[in-house]
Amino acid sequence: MGVETSLWQRSRQAAYDEITSIAMGLFLDQGFEQTTIDQIASTAGISRRSFFRYFGTKEDIVLGDLASQGELVRAALEEVPSTVGPWEALREALHAVDALAIDPDVTMKIATMMYGTPSLRSRSIEKHLHWQTLLMPDIRRRLGIAEDDLADPAPGAIVASAIACLDAAGEVWVRGGGRDDLATLYDRAVSAVRGRS
Amino acid sequence: MGVETSLWQRSRQAAYDEITSIAMGLFLDQGFEQTTIDQIASTAGISRRSFFRYFGTKEDIVLGDLASQGELVRAALEEVPSTVGPWEALREALHAVDALAIDPDVTMKIATMMYGTPSLRSRSIEKHLHWQTLLMPDIRRRLGIAEDDLADPAPGAIVASAIACLDAAGEVWVRGGGRDDLATLYDRAVSAVRGRS
DNA sequence: TGCCTCATTGACACTCGGTGCCAGTTTGGC
DNA sequence: GCCAAACTGGCACCGAGTGTCAATGAGGCA
Structure with missing residues (x-):
């Protein structure tokens, strides 16, 4: 009430x-x-x-949203029909973050700072690790693995790889001064990882 | 002299x-x-x-070797014939680390501590990130990409994904109390990521 | 043997991030 | 207008990490 x-x-x-x-x-x-x-x-x-x-820590000023963004991605992921494969579903879900980029100029500056500051970089990795635990259950379901089966590295590996692709794409995006499209770079990274040209 | x-x-x-x-x-x-x-x-x-x-930091006591191990992996990677594809080559190279595990009992304890201590975990990921920069040039070569072409996210994505697989495998290995073989878990993680079975 | 030099060491002071505690003040509900 | 709950500021404190400097100790050389 x-x-x-x-x-x-x-x-x-x-x-x-x-x-x-x-x-x-x-x-x-x-x-x-x-x-x-x-x-x-x-x-x-x-x-x-x-x-x-x-703020719990200094880094949280910059990365504070990242935690809530994780929830956002999880929600987006669960919206995707369960018949869709893990990679395609993750692609959809990660686009939810993309929609938040307001001012590209500021985003660029923040991203540059993040890739250039060790403590920030490490904290952002920690947050991404947290995303991993959030997204894994859904992916596990998509792979048809039992909820309580923790002996299979597949779900974690797929989620972690997808995030790694996002990270790699982000790094290239920053280095290129934001010329390329992040989504395009992400797709290219994923297809490189999955072997499809 | x-x-x-x-x-x-x-x-x-x-x-x-x-x-x-x-x-x-x-x-x-x-x-x-x-x-x-x-x-x-x-x-x-x-x-x-x-x-x-x-020691520069407290974490370096635990992870100090990891930096030098990166060099080891790089060396092992460059030993692999350039005709071998990136994934297979990385598989070979990462086995170089495996050979260092002396006392499995102690290794297990350290690994458990690492996966359970946030600051250690994030530092270790940072070190792995450093591996990434070490291994990328070789993978770039294997993909037939020019040395100075930094606009392609493929090499970074592949290396990062391979390391992510190792990490995911390690986590499952620790959670399982070391029952499964780390190499086997890694292979399973990689094939899950690459779509093969 | 004695001296000179240079790396290592320990002690002290200091910065900065982060936490526990407590007393004072503001705010919402009644 | 009063009470309780939450917010605030100030203080002391801890732990990690750095700069400085004087003392010490070992190696090289005559």
């Missing part, structure tokens, strides 16, 4: 958004590692301690 | 090995995150500061 988004939740969200945008500005301006949390907090006008009530 | 392994280098190596073994003992005993560097240092009878002259 009651409204889902209480007044409190909304103002909290507003603060969250503002901190994010301020921090992002600092990151893009002077680099991720060169920006300290004290700086972010004081710029945002909050205490250092309060910052950690909004 | 002169002997490669000076007396000094050798004693340093001995100290390195001893610290590693002491730290590993503590890790396996009380967990990675529960073990502090101060504890390692004092147990090993060195100062905290000296510890960081042997």
Whole structure:
């Protein structure tokens, strides 16, 4: 019962958004590692301690959405009819993320920063690992493997490979300055992996 | 000129090995995150500061070898005749790592720790990412792609997928308590990814 | 044997990310 | 207008990692 988004939740969200945008500005301006949390907090006008009530880690400012995006991909994946094969289904599902790219210029800057900052890169991999666990059950189902059969490496391997393809495509996309289309690069990566020309 | 392994280098190596073994003992005993560097240092009878002259990070104690193993795999990969396709060649090359497993019991414990400790897991993935850059040139050659053509996501995708398969296989191997053969699991993962049966 | 040199070492101080705790303040509900 | 619950800021604290510097110890050389 009651409204889902209480007044409190909304103002909290507003603060969250503002901190994010301020921090992002600092990151893009002077680099991720060169920006300290004290700086972010004081710029945002909050205490250092309060910052950690909004974000668990510094990396979460950049990657915070990634966790929820994982849920999004999972939802999209389960929308795909169960007759569709794993690869095709994953292709569909991963397109859900694609739809979020708002400003391509900013996206490019963030992506460049991510590929160039070790701690960010490693955290993003961790998040992708989490995607893997989210998507695996569905793929396992598509392969006709029992829910509780954890002895088959196939589902994990397929999901991990698909994500690896996305990653490889992303890297080329960044290196190319965003000239190519990410979806096209992804398809090319997948067909290379699967052997089909 | 002169002997490669000076007396000094050798004693340093001995100290390195001893610290590693002491730290590993503590890790396996009380967990990675529960073990502090101060504890390692004092147990090993060195100062905290000296510890960081042997290891850049805490994770490097566990994963230090992984970097050099990457070189090993690269060397093994380049041994494989250039007529052999990328997947088969990678299969051969990755077996080079397999040969290092000395004590299967200890290997199992370390692997379990690695898959169960977030920071270790992400660091190990980072190292694997480094493998990727090492192995890509050879695979690019095998695919008949020009050295300077970086616009094709294929080589990176294939290498990353192969490593992802190894990772997925490793996870299942650990979960299964080492009952299955890692090489077999890897093969199964790869064939699942490539669509063959 | 004694000296010179240079790498290694330990100690101290410091930065930065992250957490636990507590007391004060704001906010929503009644 | 009051009460309880949640938010806030400040403080102390921990652990990882780095810079600096003085002391020490071993090897080379006369």
